[in-house]
Each structure stands twice: as C-alpha cells, then as structure tokens.
Amino acid sequence: MTVDDRFDQRNYEERMRHRPAGVRNEIITGPVADWATDFSHAEPEWAADPYPIQDDLRQRCPIAHTDRFGGAWLPTRYEDVAAIAYDTERFSSRAIIVSNVRPPRELAPVGGVPPISSDPPFHHDARKLLLPAFTKSAVAGQEQATRELCHALIDALEGQDVVDAARDYAQHIPMRVIADMLGFPAEDGPRFREFVENALEGVNLPPEERILRAEKLFDYLMVQIRDHVENPRDDLTTYLVNAELYGRKLETAHVAGTMALLLIAGIDTTWSAIGASLWHLARTPADRERLVAEPALLPTAMEELLRAYAPVTMARLVKEDMHWNGVEMKADDWVLLSFPAANRDPAQFDRAGEVVIDREVNRHAAFGLGIHRCVGSHLARMELRVALEVWLERIPWFSLDDPAAVTWATGQVRGPRTLPLRLRRPSPR
Structure with a gap:
C-alpha cells in the first residue's frame, strides 16, 4: 500500500509553513499584584494552592481580569462558568489553552485539536467520530490490562521506603492506556511526558519556542500516522486515518490534531487526578483508613475527589466586543473556565471547601x-478507580514523606508533578 497523499511529509510541512499566523502578545510574567486585576494561572503560588485565591475572588470580584496574555477573564462562580461553557454563540473554542499566542479566527470552526477546539456545527460531527472508542463497553475491555499494569508498577516499588507516586505510578497509567489505544510504542512514554509539559506548562515561553516545541509533537504524530497508513492495525490511529466526514476522509491536520488532543488531554488530566487523589489520602489518614475498610465506598469517594481536586481549566475566546454579566469583554479576550473554582462554589455545593x-x-x-464535556470521561473514571483500588489493596498504609517536597503543575491542568510518599512494604499478591 502506498502512503496516503494526505500524509506526505512534504505536503504537510508546506501547509504548516503557510498556515495563518496567530496574534502574538507580549510575554508577561512575575508576581501578581492583585488577583482581581492581575491574575496569572501560570505563577507558582497558583500552582501550589489556587483554592484560597478562587474563594477570595468569588467573594469580592467573581469575574477577575488581567492584562497578561493580551487580556483574559476568570469567572469563579459555578453559574458564570456554566453559562459561558454552554454559550457557543458568543464564545469560541478555537483555542482552549491560554497563552501569548491567539490562533487566527480562520481556524474556526475546526480549530487545531478537534473536536475540543471546534465550534458548532462542525463540533458535533467531529465529536461523534470519537464516541465509539469511549463507550462504557469499549472502556471495560481495557480494564484488565490497566489493572495488570497497576500491579506491575507497584511490584517495581518493592523494598522502597519512599517513592514518587506521581512519576513512578500515576503518570505511567494513562501513558500506557493512551499509547495502546492509539497504537503507539509503549516505550515512547517519556516522550509523551515531554509533549504534555511543553503543551500545557510553557504558555509564557516566547511564541517561536512554543511553535518549535509543538512541531516536535506533530512531527512525532506524522511518523505514527505514516506507519499506520503503511501498516494498518486495529487501533484508534488507523480508525482516524480511514474515517470519513461529509463524504471524504479527514484532512491531515484533523487527524493529527485529534491525536494530539488524545495524547495530551488523555494523559495529563488522568495522571493529575490519580496523583491528587493519592496526595489527599496520604495527608488525610481518616479517609484513607475508611476506604481501606470500606472498598465499596470508592466509586462515591472518587467522584468527590474529582470534584475537590478537578484538574482541568479550559479556555474560550470572546467572539465580539460585548457587555457580559457586569464586565466589558473585548473580541479575542481569553476566558478561563475554571471548573475547579466552579466545583468549590458554596452556592452550588454544601460544604464546598471540604x-x-x-x-x-x-x-x-x-x-x-x-x-x-470530556468525551473520555468513562476512560478516565476507569483508570482512576483501578489505580486507587490496586494501590489501596497493595499499599493500605502510606503518608506524605515531606509535604513541602510535593510540587504541582502550573497552567490549566493541575496535579502533582512530584509526590514523595512514605510507605510500608507492599503486601504480596
């Protein structure tokens, strides 16, 4: 079989060179003067503990603003976050990561990483293509392999008094699951970690450097796509290569963008949720002991851990100048949709901060x-549940080795990047 012309490397590179340039903004970093008028989710104090900041803003300035990143808004009430998330007429999803580069309007309605970057009506059809791979039954077929991986990861911790549960456990689980789904080599896991960190944590880097880092990811994806064109197999990459929309096969950029979305979002969000859950249980012995004693409570507890430590904040771009809920938004202003802030709104949840x-x-x-709403929620829930089930079964006692040594990712996906846990020797299988 010859390589599909859509995935000819020279054609792809030529298209990339002639794609419209984004609007570039001044890089703004440094300490925050006032979170209501100068917020930055890229600063270390936000990464360390954003919840007091969000609670304060919800009381005195529920829709904060910053001139950083060329202008951005931060709603902190559930009702405001929900209203913007549902309003596709006035807010575009063509870019979902706030940075110093705004993708041009010409990218709508597809965006760079469909379907999450897509606006209606294209979004509905692009999302529909992915649904079969993420049904409950499809996800159930991956549970046994995920469970075996979790046991193997814990086997590798045997004899260690202190382990980094983020790097040695949580991060490996979604990397392997997504690699298997896409048909990528399992040994490429370290490269996935680099791709994730480049995409989500380098938002204040010079635009030229961000573009170079993104090109590394898409160069990798093009290699994988071409391999799947020449050697088709039963995986999600081959499915996307052969998928049709509106009577024709997907454009190269659509295939690569969707794969980038699955690789980045499918990995970082889940490892962050697993890591944050282990962090909470390590510092809250009563909850850990109760889940060990009552394993049937785990699905309920898992939903609460997702609420309290929701990892993901999405972004929108304002379509046109407008007065919205008491503030004057300008065209192409960013809006950060903080689902973590919405989840801790006392107007929506009783004992929201607990x-x-x-x-x-x-x-x-x-x-x-x-x-x-996340197309992979069934997959993420399965990975989180299995990861916690196996950990609590094998390691029922653990604690933070040094709370000050825990570090958290900066940017729009928050989870532990380092999580040193002290643990007793894992029980034999």
Missing part, C-alpha cells in the same frame, strides 16, 4: 460542562 468522601449528590464539573 472533601466529603461519602457525598451522595455530586453533580460536579470536573469533566467540563456543555458541548465540550
């Missing part, structure tokens, strides 16, 4: 709201 692991009514927004 972790209540037996909370029965829990309509949290950890997987987003509106048309862009």
Whole structure:
C-alpha cells in the first residue's frame, strides 16, 4: 500500500509553513499584584494552592481580569462558568489553552485539536467520530490490562521506603492506556511526558519556542500516522486515518490534531487526578483508613475527589466586543473556565471547601460542562478507580514523606508533578 497523499511529509510541512499566523502578545510574567486585576494561572503560588485565591475572588470580584496574555477573564462562580461553557454563540473554542499566542479566527470552526477546539456545527460531527472508542463497553475491555499494569508498577516499588507516586505510578497509567489505544510504542512514554509539559506548562515561553516545541509533537504524530497508513492495525490511529466526514476522509491536520488532543488531554488530566487523589489520602489518614475498610465506598469517594481536586481549566475566546454579566469583554479576550473554582462554589455545593468522601449528590464539573464535556470521561473514571483500588489493596498504609517536597503543575491542568510518599512494604499478591 502506498502512503496516503494526505500524509506526505512534504505536503504537510508546506501547509504548516503557510498556515495563518496567530496574534502574538507580549510575554508577561512575575508576581501578581492583585488577583482581581492581575491574575496569572501560570505563577507558582497558583500552582501550589489556587483554592484560597478562587474563594477570595468569588467573594469580592467573581469575574477577575488581567492584562497578561493580551487580556483574559476568570469567572469563579459555578453559574458564570456554566453559562459561558454552554454559550457557543458568543464564545469560541478555537483555542482552549491560554497563552501569548491567539490562533487566527480562520481556524474556526475546526480549530487545531478537534473536536475540543471546534465550534458548532462542525463540533458535533467531529465529536461523534470519537464516541465509539469511549463507550462504557469499549472502556471495560481495557480494564484488565490497566489493572495488570497497576500491579506491575507497584511490584517495581518493592523494598522502597519512599517513592514518587506521581512519576513512578500515576503518570505511567494513562501513558500506557493512551499509547495502546492509539497504537503507539509503549516505550515512547517519556516522550509523551515531554509533549504534555511543553503543551500545557510553557504558555509564557516566547511564541517561536512554543511553535518549535509543538512541531516536535506533530512531527512525532506524522511518523505514527505514516506507519499506520503503511501498516494498518486495529487501533484508534488507523480508525482516524480511514474515517470519513461529509463524504471524504479527514484532512491531515484533523487527524493529527485529534491525536494530539488524545495524547495530551488523555494523559495529563488522568495522571493529575490519580496523583491528587493519592496526595489527599496520604495527608488525610481518616479517609484513607475508611476506604481501606470500606472498598465499596470508592466509586462515591472518587467522584468527590474529582470534584475537590478537578484538574482541568479550559479556555474560550470572546467572539465580539460585548457587555457580559457586569464586565466589558473585548473580541479575542481569553476566558478561563475554571471548573475547579466552579466545583468549590458554596452556592452550588454544601460544604464546598471540604472533601466529603461519602457525598451522595455530586453533580460536579470536573469533566467540563456543555458541548465540550470530556468525551473520555468513562476512560478516565476507569483508570482512576483501578489505580486507587490496586494501590489501596497493595499499599493500605502510606503518608506524605515531606509535604513541602510535593510540587504541582502550573497552567490549566493541575496535579502533582512530584509526590514523595512514605510507605510500608507492599503486601504480596
């Protein structure tokens, strides 16, 4: 079989060279003067503990503003976050990561990483293509392999008194699951970590450097795509290569963009949720002991951990100048949709600032709201549940080795990057 012309490397590079340039803004970093008028989710104090900041803003300035990143807004009330998430008429999803580069309007309605970057009506059809791979039944078929991986990861911790549960456990699980789904080599896991960190944590780097880092990811994806064209197999990459929309096969940029979305979002969000859950249980012995004693409570507790430590904040771009809920938004202003802030709004949740692991009514927004609600929520829930089940079964006692040594990712996906846990020797299988 010859390589599909859509995936000819020279054609692809030529298209990339002639794609419209984004609007570039001044790089703004440094300490925050006032979170209401100068917020920055890229600063270390936000990464370390954003919840007091969000709670304060919700009381005195529920829709904060900053001139950084060329202008951005931060709603902190559930009702405001939900309203924007559902309003596709006035807010565009063509870019979902706030940075110093705004993708041009010509990218709409597809965006760079469809369907999460897509606006209606294209979004509906692009999302529909992915649904079969993420049904409950499809996800159930991956549970046994995920469980075996979790056991193998814990086997490798045997004899260690202190381990980094983020780097040695949580991060490996979604990297392997997504690699298997896409048909990528499992040994490329370290490269996936680099891609994730480049995409989500380098938002204040010079635009030229961000573009170079993004090109590394898409160069890798093009190699994988070409290999799947020449050697088709039963995986999600081959499915996307052969998929049709509106009577024709997907454009190269659509295939590569969707794969980038699955690789980045499918990995970082889940490892962050697993890591944050282990962090909470390590510092909250009562909750850890209860889940060890009552394993049937885990699905309920898991939803509460997702609510309290929701990892994901999405972004929108304002389509046109407008007065919105008391503020004057300008065309192409960023809007940060903080689902973590929405999940801790006392107007929406009783005891919003507490972790209540037996909370029965829990309509949290950890997987987003509106048309862009996470297509992989069943997969993420399975990975989180299995990761916690296996860990608590094998390592029922653990604690933070040094709370000050825990570090958190900066940017729009928050989770532990280093998580040193002290643990007793894992019990034999």
